[in-house]
Amino acid sequence: MNLEKVISGFFIILxxxxxxGFFYGDPTVLEQHNRYELFAAIVVNLIATIYKLxxxxxxxxxxxxxxxxxxIQLIAAASVWALGEYVTGLSTEMVTAxxxxxxxxLLANIVSVVLFTGDVLKSKR
Amino acid sequence: xRNNSLYLIIKRMRTPMYVLIATFSISILGMVLIPGMDxxxxxxxxxxxxxxxxxxxxATTIGFGESPYDFTYPQKLWVGFCIYLTVxxxxxxxxxxxxxxxxxxxxxxxxxxxFQRKIKKMDEPFIIFVGYNSMTKAIIDRLTNEGIHSxxxxxxxxxxxxxxxxxxxxxxxxxxGDIRDPNVFRTAGIHKHNCRAVVSLFNDDVMNLHVxxxxxxxxxxxxxxxxxxxxxxxxxxxxxxxxxxxxxxKIVAKRIYLSLxxxxxxxxxxxxxxxxxxxxxxxxxPKEGKYIVCGYGRMGTALExxxxxxxxxxxxIEASPKKAxxxxxxEKVIVGDADDKKILLKADVQEASCIIAATKDDLLNLSIIxxxxxxxxxxxxxxxxxxxxxxxxxxxxxxxxxxxxxxxMVKKTYNIIARPLVDRFIRLMMYRGEEWAKKxxxxxxxxxGNNPETFETxxxxxxxxxxxxxxxxxxxEIPYETLYRRRDDYKKRxxxxxxxxxxxxxxxxxxxxxxxxxxxxxxxMAGSKEVFEDVEYIMENINELxxxxxxxxxxxxxxxxxxxxxxx
Numbered sequence: 001m002n003l004e005k006v007i008s009g010f011f012i013i014l015x016x017x018x019x020x021g022f023f024y025g026d027p028t029v030l031e032q033h034n035r036y037e038l039f040a041a042i043v044v045n046l047i048a049t050i051y052k053l054x055x056x057x058x059x060x061x062x063x064x065x066x067x068x069x070x071x072i073q074l075i076a077a078a079s080v081w082a083l084g085e086y087v088t089g090l091s092t093e094m095v096t097a098x099x100x101x102x103x104x105x106l107l108a109n110i111v112s113v114v115l116f117t118g119d120v121l122k123s124k125r
Numbered sequence: 126x127r128n129n130s131l132y133l134i135i136k137r138m139r140t141p142m143y144v145l146i147a148t149f150s151i152s153i154l155g156m157v158l159i160p161g162m163d164x165x166x167x168x169x170x171x172x173x174x175x176x177x178x179x180x181x182x183x184a185t186t187i188g189f190g191e192s193p194y195d196f197t198y199p200q201k202l203w204v205g206f207c208i209y210l211t212v213x214x215x216x217x218x219x220x221x222x223x224x225x226x227x228x229x230x231x232x233x234x235x236x237x238x239x240f241q242r243k244i245k246k247m248d249e250p251f252i253i254f255v256g257y258n259s260m261t262k263a264i265i266d267r268l269t270n271e272g273i274h275s276x277x278x279x280x281x282x283x284x285x286x287x288x289x290x291x292x293x294x295x296x297x298x299x300x301x302g303d304i305r306d307p308n309v310f311r312t313a314g315i316h317k318h319n320c321r322a323v324v325s326l327f328n329d330d331v332m333n334l335h336v337x338x339x340x341x342x343x344x345x346x347x348x349x350x351x352x353x354x355x356x357x358x359x360x361x362x363x364x365x366x367x368x369x370x371x372x373x374x375k376i377v378a379k380r381i382y383l384s385l386x387x388x389x390x391x392x393x394x395x396x397x398x399x400x401x402x403x404x405x406x407x408x409x410x411p412k413e414g415k416y417i418v419c420g421y422g423r424m425g426t427a428l429e430x431x432x433x434x435x436x437x438x439x440x441x442i443e444a445s446p447k448k449a450x451x452x453x454x455x456e457k458v459i460v461g462d463a464d465d466k467k468i469l470l471k472a473d474v475q476e477a478s479c480i481i482a483a484t485k486d487d488l489l490n491l492s493i494i495x496x497x498x499x500x501x502x503x504x505x506x507x508x509x510x511x512x513x514x515x516x517x518x519x520x521x522x523x524x525x526x527x528x529x530x531x532x533x534m535v536k537k538t539y540n541i542i543a544r545p546l547v548d549r550f551i552r553l554m555m556y557r558g559e560e561w562a563k564k565x566x567x568x569x570x571x572x573x574g575n576n577p578e579t580f581e582t583x584x585x586x587x588x589x590x591x592x593x594x595x596x597x598x599x600x601x602e603i604p605y606e607t608l609y610r611r612r613d614d615y616k617k618r619x620x621x622x623x624x625x626x627x628x629x630x631x632x633x634x635x636x637x638x639x640x641x642x643x644x645x646x647x648x649x650m651a652g653s654k655e656v657f658e659d660v661e662y663i664m665e666n667i668n669e670l671x672x673x674x675x676x677x678x679x680x681x682x683x684x685x686x687x688x689x690x691x692x693x
Contacts, residue, residue: 039154
């Protein structure tokens with residue numbers, strides 16, 4: 001067992017599950033989406049991104065790309081939230097934008113996990 | 126992937142980044158969770174944005190104050206903890222980045238990446254020099270003046286720094302690397318099709334052999350130019366396919382032989398290496414009497430062959446009994462220090478006509494010459510100068526003839542790279558003998574003067590556009606005599622001499638006037654700069670060619686075709 005694999009696997013999958021937890025619920029009702037969960041998703045996603053940095057393989061590059069996509073979308077969601085709360089006011093449009101952005105990040109995280117599992121299966125050990 | 130420096134940075138930035146994210150997220154979360162109190166005394170929670178904003182300026186030690194409201198004591202407690210947490214994390218990250226920038230490994234990686242980029246971008250033909258010393262430096266100097274690109278591989282970083290200080294007109298990329306690592310050659314671009322030659326002029330034959338071997342294995346089309354001073358290495362080098370094996374001592378021995386037996390050939394050879402076309406005092410060795418050669422090393426053994434062929438009586442003095450023991454039976458070798466008066470007297474220095482100091486120690490050579498002169502003031506002195514830097518001392522010693530090994534190598538290598546026809550001409554001329562050389566010298570002197578220059582060109586579309594087109598279109602024969610004609614009066618002859626024409630395998634020395642020009646000919650000519658300019662005009666410019674061919678301003682068939690469509 002490779003401890004590094006355990007840790008990176010942990011963060012990659014945790015990033016997906018937290019992302020899903022935030023995304024799940026009525027996309028128009030902000031109360032069904034927890035702000036702490038978004039915060040945790042962003043932090044875990046960032047850590048997962050750093051885990052993927054510096055991997056010279058082709059797979060490593062694609063994994064890094066998916067992670068970066070997820071980061072950007074989640075940070076965009078948080079920014080929209082801050083903008084809505086302090087500047088424009090939280091309209092339904094804003095709320096759906098936050099949730100759909102996190103939905104996009106969720107897709108990227110799913111791809112990331114699929115690639116990761118594929119790599120694990122391929123190694124036959 | 127080839128660029129390792131970026132990965133190196135990223136890999137080493139990972140830990141500081143973890144630390145940053147961890148400290149920031151802990152602080153932000155704490156700030157959001159701990160209840161505060163607004164200006165009206167109502168409890169509230171900082172939003173994530175507020176907390177992020179506050180922690181960002183706290184961690185970076187900017188510190189705008191407490192916002193949005195003054196903090197309560199529980200908040201202040203947490204902030205006090207966070208200050209130490211985040212500021213330490215932040216300083217740690219910044220510190221790591223700065224260490225990384227100063228890191229030697231990274232600097233080397235960046236230099237390597239830059240070098241690789243330069244090599245990748247290089248489209249022009251280039252020469253790889255292995256080792257940067259006074260010799261290769263002089264060659265690179267000359268080549269850059271000719272517009273030929275060079276690349277240097279050198280083991281010592283200090284020397285590369287010296288190279289960077291030189292102000293070459295063309296950039297000379299340099300790589301720090303040990304040639305024993307094959308990757309170094311690859312990085313230097315030996316596999317590229319525009320890598321024309323690899324030059325290795327180490328004093329150490331083993332090293333040269335190594336370079337030649339790996340260079341040939343990595344790219345068999347590249348020309349390998351190496352120095353070899355010992356016969357067994359020269360043999361090995363030839364078997365592995367090194368194209369040009371140079372032995373400076375053989376050149377020296379040949380010159381000594383030529384100055385004794387065929388002065389005209391010597392004159393021609395020295396002229397081609399860049400001297401004026403005259404015999405100077407230093408070229409006139411005494412033809413009779415005994416020669417004393419000090420040093421029976423690489424140069425001594427080479428001289429032995431030359432002197433024997435010239436039928437000169439000679440004797441050797443060698444300090445090392447081991448080297449002296451290598452002498453063939455019948456050779457006269459005295460064992461002892463050559464600057465010792467007793468030994469010199471034993472070799473009959475008072476009777477000898479010439480002394481050659483040929484050891485590898487410049488100071489010893491000087492002291493030999495001084496000692497010999499004291500005993501026999503009329504003796505003709507020849508000294509070997511190993512390092513170019515010692516030139517001043519040798520000049521002051523009033524030696525009749527100084528042989529500078531390094532200068533010889535520089536000139537020879539330069540000729541091979543930049544003037545291949547000249548190099549070939551020297552070799553061909555050696556077979557022709559003294560009579561022929563005398564004829565050539567008198568022709569050159571009569572036709573051009575005491576200091577002709579040489580010029581190499583190729584009859585192709587790049588160098589002789591008009592001529593090539595005319596040959597193709599008209600199909601008529603144009604003799605080489607055309608190139609001799611003057612642009613102001615075609616009946617007069619320019620001060621020019623065509624020395625050598627190479628046509629594929631065929632090689633013609635001193636072609637006749639009527640010899641026809643063919644596309645693809647390589648031509649070597651002697652003359653002056655102005656004359657070469659005339660020749661280039663005639664070859665390149667339609668109007669000039671037309672004039673020298675017919676004597677009037679006219680239109681050649683293909684000119685009409687270009688101007689009026691299809692030759693009407």
